[in-house]
Amino acid sequence: MKSAILQTATRYLLPILLLFSFFLLLRGHYYPGGGFVGGLVAAIAFVLHSFANGTANTMKILRYKPLSLIPIGLAISTLSVVAPLLFGLPPMTGLWFEEPIPVIGMIGSALFFDLGVYLVVIGVVLTILFTIALEQ
Amino acid sequence: MLFTVLTGLITSGLLIPFGKLIKIKWSFLLPLIPVLLFIFYLLHIPTIAGGTNLVQHVNWVPSMGVNLDFRLDGLSLLFALLITGIGTAIFFYARTYLKGHVYYDRFFAYLLLFMSAMLGVVLSNNILTLFVFWELTSISSFFLIGFNNDSKESRSSALTALSITGLGGFFLLAGLILMGNVAGTFVISELFSKHDVLLAHPLYPLIAGLIFIGAFTKSAQFPFHFWLPGAMKAPTPVSAYLHSATMVKAGIYLLARFTPVLGGNELWNNTLMIVGGFTMAFAAIHALFRVDLKGILAYSTISALGMLTFLLGLGTPEAIIAAAVFILVHALYKANLFMVTGIIDHETHTRDITRLAGLRKVLFPVFIAALLAALSSAGLPSTFGFIGKDLIYEATLHYEEHWALWLTALAIITNVGLVAAGFMAGLKPFTGKLPADFEKVHLPYPSMWIPPLLLGILGLIFGLFPGVVGDLFNNQAANAIAHAETGMKLKIWHGFNMVLLLSIATLAVGIVVYLVNKPSEKKLAAVERFNRIAPQRVFLRIGRSIMRASAWYTHTFHNGYLRSYHIKIIIFAELLLAYKLWISGPIKINWEELTPLSWYEVGIVAILLGALYIIVTTRSRLTSVVSTSVIGYCICLMFVFYSAPDLAMTQFTIDTLTTVLFVLVLYKLPSFINMTSRWIVIRDAMVALGFGVILSLIALRVLQEPNTTDVSSFYGENSYLLAKGKNVVNTILVDFRGIDTMFETVVLSIAAIGVYSLIRLRLKASEKE
Structure with missing residues (x-):
């Protein structure tokens, strides 16, 4: 689908949507949002880009295969699950920094868990869609 | 004790990466493992013979009562010595026997796995751990029987053996769990004190029955005996180790181990006596018709296992002593005979006793080994077999008066068969005139003929000093089975009495049978006519019908059409939900409580219905996909109205991506042709409508449920x-x-x-x- 309007639009939409998806991820703990929705939005941003510019070009922007996001995401989630064990607490215990960080707010293990989910969702959606799209 | 079990397991695992080294030049290291373990257990003899038991406890899954508890008492020690001792002989023997085999490393990995599992079985003090090791022996036996995996017969024998012993394992597990629950403990040493509780419990017959099935399948008792002759497809060292000396005795071990826990009443004793008695006589007679050396040995092994079961069934102190001694006697001479058979097979490439003769001229040391085994199996005075036979007759003769005669007669029949079978396997191939085509046969490496010879000599020494041997090995084993002092004293000479007379008579009749009986293919064929009603056929038929049933099931339910899977899943869900709805009573709707419809809700439902109509009527795939996503967005809006923003957002993005996915897939599909008949359309419509109706009814039903807010308020707070x-x-x-x-x-x-x-x-x- 070659459309100059869509191509130009996605050039700006991609970063904005990605920023939005990250915003959704960060606010998830207090307001509607979260890693799952954030990941889906980020995936949609790339899908939109691939519609306008072709999947091969999107893959170029991504640089790495989306499949590689899956193990990274799973590793981050798993680490945040087992991290409390290092402090002698049962797994999945919420660990939080005492002071909130400006802009982001409170940072705790739950945020990292969500970040892992976010990455896995992007990886899964893009792997499935791009694999099918690129199939000859 | 844990390390003795682990050594083999770990080495077995290490053989996967390092197997190549073993193949080339490090194979001399392998027999070191059983040798060291054997020495370890030999060093324990004084402690155990003194009456102390060793206990070791390692937590494994403490929350479920499964722990690596080990306990070494007389019975365990006897078996551990057999496993490691015969194992040593077999490892040396197999190293030469299989030299140059492609799967040389694999073979030893299986063998080590088996040895560890078997040690685990006899050392476990926890019945669940015992079961785990029990199953491991079945699995390693499966791999070893099917070792020549390019032969179809060998594969099917392995499968038969696994399905019979595996089936028995299922029953055994059920029995063990029931027993553990009734007794309130899974620790064997604690079970001894629960003897009365278990015997008085109404579930006792079931527990005993299940454990019987487990033990009988493993120890090849009638009607499960047929897997053992099939298992002879394994390389001969395996037959010698697993299928005569050790694994098949696991069932006997189990029965002996649980005799003080579950035994001592009529059900236990009579079942063992009947099954064991029938098996021993049946198999002993059967052995006489075989022409294959391994076939003869297989049936005489079944007979010996029957004898052991029978003796445990008699349950008198004398019988238990006889069993404890006979385990050792049999392992010594049978492993020996198997190894001899292996040498004959290896050198002459035949095991047909109608063809084999005169081999003493070319295989003299092997002949000596075989002769010692045959004499021990015949129970010639001054061999260890003589002691065993004496004890058996003593046990049967001193049983309750009116049964003693019959039981003794049964034992005599069996022993006559065993004497003849022992001579057939150990003497027949070596006597007579050497056929011309065997003249070039030469002696194999000493590492092959020394192990059987040693076992034979050991049998002779044990026979000459039975008192010492009894004190060292069998005394405490018998005590462990009886869970009391049996006061055993083994002697060579009991004086002239009934027992000696019977022993001599048995020997004489056995020799006559051996001389008169000329097994041939013709006789074998005559016996095999009865195969039609043999248990093997029955099991085979059951097995085949299970296969047929599962093939039918697979073809009907898993036909590979996605649509057919869908409709089956949906219909099943409908039936389940409809049933639940049906039993939950009538639906009452309180119209007053419902909130009034707003205009935007009506609007959305209208859009929804329109989209539905388009999906059903359109002839374009793309249109229907787009309409589906319209429905999805309408549902999103519903979520927004009812204040579920998280759900709405997720649903919205998912719907978008699903549509993209659909479009990507549709792009690759051929153009749409409607091939469904009217009937199928109606059927699908009914299923779809049914699902919708049922879900709507459930939604209405939920409304009249009392509103519990426990969960939501917990999360809210x-x-x-x-x-x-x-x-x-x-x-x-x-x-x-x-x-x-x-x-x-x-x-x-x-x-x-x-x-x-x-x-x-x-x-x-x-x-x-």
């Missing part, structure tokens, strides 16, 4: 306190039910990897060959 989050949905996802989310992401990942590998890793046309 605690989400900030415990999870430091104000968004309850998110705190549930990442904190309260975080493990669920974790595994959901794993499932997603698996789906992605599935799609990726199905599409990207498809074989190219050139690779499909």
Whole structure:
């Protein structure tokens, strides 16, 4: 689908949507949002880009295969699950920094868990869609 | 004790990466393992013979009562010595026997696995751990029987053996769990004190029955005996080790181990006596008709196992002593005979006793070994077999008066058969005139004929000093079976009495039978006519019908059409939900309580219905996909109205991506042709409508349920306190039910990897060959 309007639009939409998806991820703990929705939005941003510019070009922007996001995401989630064990607490215990960080707010293990989910969702959606799209 | 079990397991695992080294020049290291373990257990003889038991406890799954508890008493020690001692002989023997075999390393990995598992069985003090090791022996036996995996017979024998012993394992597990629950403990040493509780319990017959099936399948008792002759497809060292000296005795071990726990009443004793008695006589007679050396040995092994079961069934102290001695006697001479058979097979490439003769001229040391085994099996005075036979007759003769005669007669028949079978296997191939084609046969490496010779000489020494041997090995074993002092004293000479007379008579009749009986293919064929009613056929038929049933089931339910899977899943869900709805009573709707419809709700429902109409009537795939997403967005709006923004957002993005996915797939499909008949359309419509109706009814039914808010108020109250989050949905996802989310992401990942590998890793046309 070659459309100059869509191509130009996605050039700006991609970063904005990605920023939005990250915003959704960060606010998830207090307001509607979260890693799952954030990941889906980020995936949609790339899908939109691939519609306008072709999947091969999107893959170029991504640089790495989306499949590689899956193990990274799973590793981050798993680490945040087992991290409390290092402090002698049962797994999945919420660990939080005492002071909130400006802009982001409170940072705790739950945020990292969500970040892992976010990455896995992007990886899964893009792997499935791009694999099918690129199939000859 | 744990390390003795682990050594073999670990080495077995190490053989996978380092097997190549073993193949080339490090194979001399392998027999060191059983040698060292054997020495370890030999060193324990003084402690155990003194009446002390060793106990070791290592936590494994303490929350479920499964622990690595080990206990070494007389019975365990006797078996541990057999396993490691015969194991030593077999390892030396097999190293030469299989020299140059492609799977040389694999063979020893299986053998080590088996040895460890078997040690685990006899040392376990926890019945669940015992079961785990029990199953491991079945599995390693499966691999060893099917070792020559390019032969169809060998594969099917392995499967038969596994299905029979595996089936028995199921029953055994059920029996063990029941027993553990009734007694309130899974620790064997604690079970001894629960003897009365177990015997008085109404479930006792079931427990005993299940354990019987487990033991009888493993120890090849009638009607499960037929897997053992089939198991002779294994390489001969395996037959010698697993299928005569050790594994098949695991069933006997089990019965002996649980005799003080479950035994001592009529059900236990009579079952063992009947099954064991029938098996021993049946197999002993059967052995006489075989022409294959291994076949003869297989049936005489079954007979010996029957004898052991029978003796445990008699249950008198004398019988238990006889059993404890006979375990050792049999292991010594049978492993020996098997190894001799292996040498004959290896050198002459035949095991047909009608062809074999005169081999003493070319295989003299092997002949000596075989002769010693045959004499011990015949029970010639001054051999260890003589002591065993004496004790058996003593046990039967001193049983309750009116039964003693019959039992003794049964034992005599069996022993006559065993004497003849022993001579057939150990003497026949070596006597007579050497056929011309065997003249070039030469003696194998000493590492092959020394182990059987040693076992034979050991049998002779044990026979000459039975008192010492009894004190060292069998005394405490018998005490462990009886769970009391049996006061055993083995002697060579009992004076002239009934027992001696019977022994001599048995020997004489046995020799006559051996001389008169000329087994031939013709006689074998005559016996095999009865195969039609043999248990083997029955089991085979059951097995085949199970296969047929599962083939029918698979073809009907798993036919590979996605639509057919869908409709079956949906109909099943409908039936389940409808049933639940039916039993939950009538639906009453209180119209007063419902909130009035707003105009935007009406509007959305109208759009929804319009989209539905388009899906059903359109002839374009793209249109129907787009309409589906319209429905999805309408539902999103509903979520927004009813204040579920998280759900709405997720639904919205998912719907978008699903549509994209659909379009990508549709793009690759051929153009749409409607081939469904009217009937199928109506059927699908009915199923779809049914599902919709049932779900709507459930929604209405839910409305009249009392509104419980326990769960939601818990999350509402605690989400900030415990999870430091104000968004309850998110705190549930990442904190309260975080493990669920974790595994959901794993499932997603698996789906992605599935799609990726199905599409990207498809074989190219050139690779499909």
